[in-house]
Amino acid sequence: MSYEGLRSLLPKSDLLGFAVLALLLVVVLPLSLDIFRLNLIGKYLTYAFVALGLVLCWGYGGILSLGQGVFFGLGGYAMAMFLKLEASSPENTAIQSTPGIPDFMDWNQLTELPWFWEPFHSLGFTILAIVLVPSIFAYIIGVAMFKRRVGGVYFAIITQAVAAILTILIIGQQGYTGGVNGITDLRTLKGWDIRTDEAKYVFYFLCVFMLFVCLLIAQFVRKSKLGRLLVAMREMEDRVRFSGYDVSNFKIFVFCLGSAFAAIGGAMFTLQVGFMSPTFVGIVPSIEMVIFCAVGGRLSILGAVYGTLVVNWAKTTFSESFPELWLFAMGALFIAVVMAFPNGLAGLYNKYAAPHIEKLLGKVTGKSNNAKATVGTQGVAHERQ
């Protein structure tokens, strides 16, 4: 990409935001936290992938999915299947009646590996599957819904039902999926122990790297014509349609992209936490992920990261000291973010902090910067059904 291209992708105000976030995640946190806390941050960051996808789908496209856990789960399960196969080598599972298959299959009287598990012996296939399977699934849902102009609330509720269906299926088909316990006891990746502190550092930085890749893709979408069209569609879908655009294709694309982000997050989750279970597929985690996005500011891709970090950090600290109060705080947060500051942290930042910082920057560089982000400051335009 040329320098000019980079400049237009990351104008100065955005560049500063990216740099600050990078500094925080790559330098400040790893230096100031022990590996236990850093691993926690890494886990939170995996949710930020989902929140980032939601910024694009919901904030820009106006499509609220309450089933992002489905894609997070699909990505996580793909990764877990690979790791589980590696952990279930015939030597490790010699005590089973059928050595060489995952332990939960053995308990369920399966005597050979199901066909859809076979390709997950290959890391290359697994990495492809992590991105492609959820994207294709999202594509199918997207085509079925958006081509028929289902949107808004209906879409939200149908995605919720999809999450419910998948949860019941995973739990019910425990011989193939590990059931309610999920896929646990993952040990190595290509012979390398993933449970050591060293591995946790590596995965943390891998997670941060992938997050920045996704952030840049999101930034690209935001700055491109597609981003402007998405906003236009959200504001007045019919006019975009009358201007000759096929609205549904853009929606399908952004939904697939958001799902792929979520799936990458899921895979990173499996690597860092060491297991995957159906609890991440369900409705409750899916809605919680929406709140991460809302707290950060539904129009701000960096806000999604900060929102996720802040809410999860609060959740951990709060539930350590006042477990009983946690739900009150969480509930109040939901209500407050909707009623009092609908643009979330990003909105607060733009309103109070940004002017000062820009003044400061202006002093340093000697010129004023008028090109403020346009979308981020205009407030949540009301959604249309």
Place this chain on the structure above:
Amino acid sequence: MATMKHASQSGLGGKLPGLMKTLAGAVAGATMALSAVVSAAPATSEVNTTGLAVTDDTVTVGILHSVTGTMAISETGSVQAEKLAIEQINAMGGVLGRKIEYIQEDGASDWPTFAEKSRKLLVNDKVASVFGCWTSASRKAVLPVFEQYNGMLYYPTFYEGLEQSPNVIYTGQEATQQILAGIDWVVKEKGAKTFYLLGSDYIWPRTSNKIARKHIDKLGLKVVGEEYYPLGHTQFNSVINKIKLKKPDVIFASVVGGSNVAFYKQLKAAGIDMTDEKPLVLTISVTEDEILGIGGENIEGAYASMKYFQSLPNDNNAAFVKAFKERWGDDIVIGDVTQAAYLGPWLWKAAVEKAGSFDVDKVRAASPGIELTTAPEGYVKIHPNHHLWSKTRIGNAKTDGQYEIVYETDELIEPDPFPEGYQ
């Protein structure tokens, strides 16, 4: 020094009222006997060579259960039992002369949170042992953490077996202990020939029913239906109709949680009076805790097969029930898992004292063969496979929400987490 301490313990035991005294006396006696072996007051550097949170006066342990979320309903009793046991142990002078302090963490009914908190307890807090977890999923989530950081978990719930970790002591029954005796009893005493297996859809009911089915096949009897409903399902009229159609002698039920309430209420409403025992209901999932939600009148006549009931008539249990009520309120009930959770701290204390050390490796080595004569359920003993030898009892549910014990196995049943021929 040690003797003086123990003398004052006995004094303290003397102040405790009534039956509590029996329990306190017995344990204090055991401690005294052990202290003779340990001889001098153990210095911290001796009893803790692995950097656990042990000082000259205290030892820190962890309690890890869900206080919030859907599982809080079930786990509350376990937390109460573990706290009670710790308080009682402290009232007797603690473990190796050290008071037990606990750090309680909330698993929030969320499995990664369990893993996260267990890591915190082991890595940051350096606890000497952890009492906690309830569902199998939460145990599976924390297991790699305990194995990696070499912690010790005392797990209270009856569960499906198929696991034997050096880092876990399973104080509840594994599936064969609970199920085989129950089925043998209905076959022998009630002449049952046909069975309908019904459960919530997850690993414990499925494994339990698998074991039950194999056992029923072995006895030459018949399973006429097997069915699973999603967790949280609330409509059971269809399956009740199927049961009426198949007319089994026994409904073998492992429905859990809120579904339980719906199932028994609807069973009763559908005109199946469980006191007629046509069909007879045999459950492995309804403890006194669950009856609180179901309502005694809705489950009257059902039989439960487990190792402990609150109504168990022995002195240990009478003291336990009394102490529990004094601590947590009169209207509280105690179920199987609550009692198993109560065993955790006592078993740990006994193992630590036998090992003369808090080090996890030494405690593990000392654990097999540890006996507890003061257990509310009677006598228990740790098997080398880290499960407990225990008796299985059959209780008949009464309207007041208690079980009347109608049968008890003569011998302790050997735990067998990987049963041959049942997989």
Place this chain on the structure above:
Amino acid sequence: MFADYSTSELMSIFAMQGFAGLILFSVFVLMALGLAIIFGQMGVINMAHGEFMILGAYITYLTSNVFADYMPALFGSYFFVAMILAFIAAGALGMLVEWAMIRHLYHRPLDTLLATWGLSLILQQLYRTIFGAREVGVSLPDWLMGSIQLTDIVEVPINGIFVMTLAIGISVGIAALMYKSRWGIQVRSVVQNRPMAGAVGINTAKVDRLTFGLGCGIAGVAGSAFTMIGSTGPTSGQLYIVDTFLVVVFGGATSLLGTIASAFTISQAQSTMEFFLSGSMAKVLTLLFVVFILMLRPQGLFSLKMRK
């Protein structure tokens, strides 16, 4: 599967299974009616619907305790008092919530979803703090327990009949209220054209508040009735939320008749499949069936004009 049974046995079983389907239908209607009013008429997505139901259930629990302690002689009739109290309590809370929260969000339907989800968390924790984490057992008067024996095999649960009667009664009541009363005309006119309704002198704010309160009140009554067949605990409300929304959306949201038709279709599909398949698969297939139909016919079974 049926080879071993005589024709009369089979007939009885099918009769009973049909009845089981009808009970499920009534349960769905009761769950969904309140939501249909709130969602269909006002466009508000009330994720705390289940918690309003559980409020009704807890009120029933409290009432039963009061009757048992102070008026044991009248215990047989406490359930009616409990239902009225449940309606009042849930309705009042609903109006309070509308005043404090919902009325600021009418232009942002997706935001009502988030805010009411937050509300549901708060209510759950509130129940847990007040009533404890454990489920409470609601004791029922004797006449509601047991069943009526029609033939040797066919038995009809009394509480099933009660739920059915209640569902029909409330449906008829709502229909009368919506389509015959002056207030119903106001509600419908506000739904169709808010500025115009305001212009002809309808107090739209008041209509909104009462509509929301009515929806929540019906949820409370439903919760009260469900103490007969389900569990009452802090998180029990969550069990109903997906089913409820699907029923309403499947029926076409804006139409009360649609909600009833949809409850009928889904309940019959589910109870038939439950009879032939295992419970979990039946549930999955029912949900898939609903999602599939919604993809073919996104506006639901019955609908007013979809395009706006």
